[in-house]
Amino acid sequence: MTGTPDVFPPAPGGTPLVALPAGPRKPDQVKGKLYIKTHGCQMNEYDSAKMADVLAASDGLELTDSPDDADVILVNTCSIREKAQEKVFSQLGVWKGLKNKGREVIIGVGGCVASQEGEAIIKRAPFVDLVFGPQTLPRLPALIRARREQKRPQVDSSVPEIEKFDRLPEPRAEGASAFVSIMEGCSKYCSFCVVPYTRGTEVSRPFEDVVVEVAQLAAQGVREINLLGQNVNAYRGPYGDGEFADLGLLIRTIAEIDGVGRIRFTTSHPLEFSDSLIDAFRDVPQLANFLHLPVQAGSDRVLSAMKRGYTALEFN
Known part of the structure; x- marks a missing residue:
């Protein structure tokens, strides 16, 4: 990976439940595969679901259960425990092997570790393509496009007020x-x-x-x-x-x-x-x-x- 990372500035009771089945995406809408690994609290689970919604709407990415099949791999991190942080870097090391095999896969780190560590993640794991905080989910498609076009990692760990909810599908x-x-x-x-x-x-x-x-x-x-x-x-x-x-x-x-x-x-x-x-x-x-x-x-x-x-x- 060449170049230094781009850093984005901050933006100015007991009854059984039955759900209706969700309709599958049409084959012609699917343009790639997305894998998300989630650590931490329920808020992170919500954020991961929103990442999937945003990238399905913008890029036609469909969720997969296997990182080996993914075009984009995201890990949504938790910074409450040091062990959880180290586990993330261990996972990143495994996914690095996919790039070593010549695959054009995007690897991104989101969540609270991304917000806390920012560019330091790129320094420790230079094969990472994206670092984005929990408030910047609407910018995820733009970060991916910028990484592909500029051929350098993208970092956005800013904390804009409530922007993450403004442009969600x-x-x-x-x-x-x-x-x-x-x-x-x-x-x-x-x-x-x-x-x-x-x-x-x-x-x-x-x-x-x-x-x-x-x-x-x-x-x-x-x-x-x-x-x-x-x-x-x-x-x-x-x-x-x-x-x-x-x-x-x-x-x-x-x-x-x-x-x-x-x-x-x-x-x-x-x-x-x-x-x-x-x-x-x-x-x-x-x-x-x-x-x-x-x-x-x-x-x-x-x-x-x-x-x-x-x-x-x-x-x-």
Whole structure:
């Protein structure tokens, strides 16, 4: 691989669920194969699905279960554990062998490790073609084109506010359950966590955008909606004329969409657990009777050192 990488600047309850079958892509629409390996949280699973949607719409790439068959290989990374990072570089070393065999395969690294490490990934693994952060999914087709045309690696680890949701194609459903990201980032800055530095501070998607995405999924046969966010109950989506909708209102609205039989959300924070959300658990039958609310520690000294913002007594 020749040349130095291009670095893109920042942009100014219990009922069985049955899904309708998703229609296959027509053979004449398929122009290549895409393999995605996902590490980490549910948000990464959502992001990987969006990568597939974007590249299917722009380049006609069809998912494959084998990297050996792929024209584009992407790994969506997690930076929470050092072991996970090292596992990524081990995988990259295996995929390097595909290039050594003369194949014109594009290898890309996305997710939080990409956001955290940026160009350092290219220095450690110079055969990598793309490095892109979790907020830059809409730019993925352009990054691939630039790599092919300019013959040098492309790096975009910027953290633009919410841009990743602005130009995404209609979601494609697979199965009865689907993830829907409603916000990005976290503003709590707990002492042990890298999320604010890899995914940015909290930014909520507009209320209407989330409702439209859920309706599109329900129309394709999805019955269970999993709402995602690093701090999901901090959701404050623009709604109406200068107003903001909280998670409780969003859940109530989604429950009115035809076909939605169950709603879940993760991961929540004790500081953001509001009366509105409590009322939703009482009033919305589609909302699953399950809550992930991590206390993290029972010691006030430890909670203070973690910068969690509450005491054990307040949690109880």
